[in-house]
Amino acid sequence: MNSLPEVNWHALQRLRTVFLEARPPVRDYWHSETELTSYDATFAQRIGWKWDFVLDELRRRGWQPPAGEILDWGCGTGVAARAFLDHHGTHNVTRLWYWDRSALARNFAVQRARQKYPGLAVEAGIPDNPAILLLSHVLGELGPEQIESLLPLVLRATATLWVEPGTYEASLTLIAIRERLRHRLHVVAPCLHRERCGILGPGNEPHWCHHFAPSPPEVHTDPFWGRFAHEMNIDLRSLPVSYLVLDQRPAPRAPAGSVRVLGRPRVYKPHALILACDASGVRDYRLTRRRLPDAFQKLKKGEWDILQIWHRDGDEIHGLQPFSDAAEAPPESTARSEPSTEGPA
Structure with a gap:
């Protein structure tokens, strides 16, 4: 892996402090395109590895995305949609939409996607009924009312892929959303069933639904990522993730046992x-x-x-x-x- 250039470490330290200390609702924290570029080369890559993990599981499960428009809501630098398109290609995508409360982030995500996928129509905005809704690391910045206002969009989308940090709080919030929607939408992942979530059973209060996505092996020997780990005090081996995939179409059936x-x-x-x-x-x-x-x-x-x-x-x-x-x-x-x-x- 080649070293990544021109990262503003001071900006990344400020952003990390915001991520760790802020409580929802969180104000817009992007100050410049330079910050977005630095974030996209570092923290966003780690989020992309989580998306790779989830998308690879969906492939193993036999899930196929519906054709149509994609919306990356709360897009940040747009890494979720780029990871999705890298896995599934653009041939069944009629248009890619990005939405973020930050105009800086929206414009950054749109420009990066247009550069990477020159034949794809890419816009900023929210379509009425997206075929695919991507939600990535948004729960930590949303209050209960904002989460509630997001659920009608989940119900309008054909399929929703929702990826969050693998924290106790994020997991239980995703479980609560699953329980709200499991009788109206098919639960594809992480569950192998659509019964009541077992984490909610008696005695499971200490547990939560989370997994660990792998980092690419080469990052552990790359000097840039070594410096990133040191500067940000981050363990490159640890990528805890919680996620929820819902679909209006029936989920692939898992084998017995x-x-x-x-x-x-x-x-x-x-x-x-x-x-x-x-x-x-x-x-x-x-x-x-x-x-x-x-x-x-x-x-x-x-x-x-x-x-x-x-x-x-x-x-x-x-x-x-x-x-x-x-x-x-x-x-x-x-x-x-x-x-x-x-x-x-």
Whole structure:
């Protein structure tokens, strides 16, 4: 990865302070195009990696975006729409719209998109009924009334992709929105079902629905990103994310036995506890070293898939396979006389 040029570190420090300390509603914080350029080269890239993570999961789930207009609402520098178009292309997009309370941000996002996608019509504004609504890191800047006023737009869009920081507060707000809308729209992700959210079940008050998006491996050896991590006091390995995808169209059906792993598994000497979600709710499941040694070793290395196919006996996992291999490979199981040396994560 080439080093990124001409970043205003002082401006980034000010913006980071705003992000960490402000409470909604937040005033417009963009002061210049230079600040937007510096943000787009740094913080926005990290948001883009979260979008890559979510979009890759939707691909695995078999979800396809509807054709028509895209609206990136609360766009900032426009990284959410650019990530989306980099994954899906522009051939089914009739027009890209950007909206932000800041005219500086709107104009920046429009110009960047026009440069990157010269054949695509790009405008600033809000269409009446977008095919795709993108919402990215907006909850921290909105009060309850502003969130409420946003929901009619979610209901008018064919599909809504909403990505937020993986904080307890952001997760619970997305869950509340899901519960409001799950009988009117199909829940595509992160849920594998459209039942009541299991996080709301008794005993799950300490938990929240979040995951960890990976950073590109090259950033860990790039001098620019090393300086960014030092200047901003940020761990490049940690990209916690919460998200919600809603669609007027039915969601792709998950294979039988599918579960979603929440947060990070807790690995102990003889076993691991994995907080997981399916239609039955959210609770801890136990994976033992003795029963599934290959999978256990991968968990110890920090390697696991957020989507898996499990065979269970109560809360004990006795067989598993990767979600993507559900139709192809038998699960790792204690019934196998010679377990593979490379079990699934």
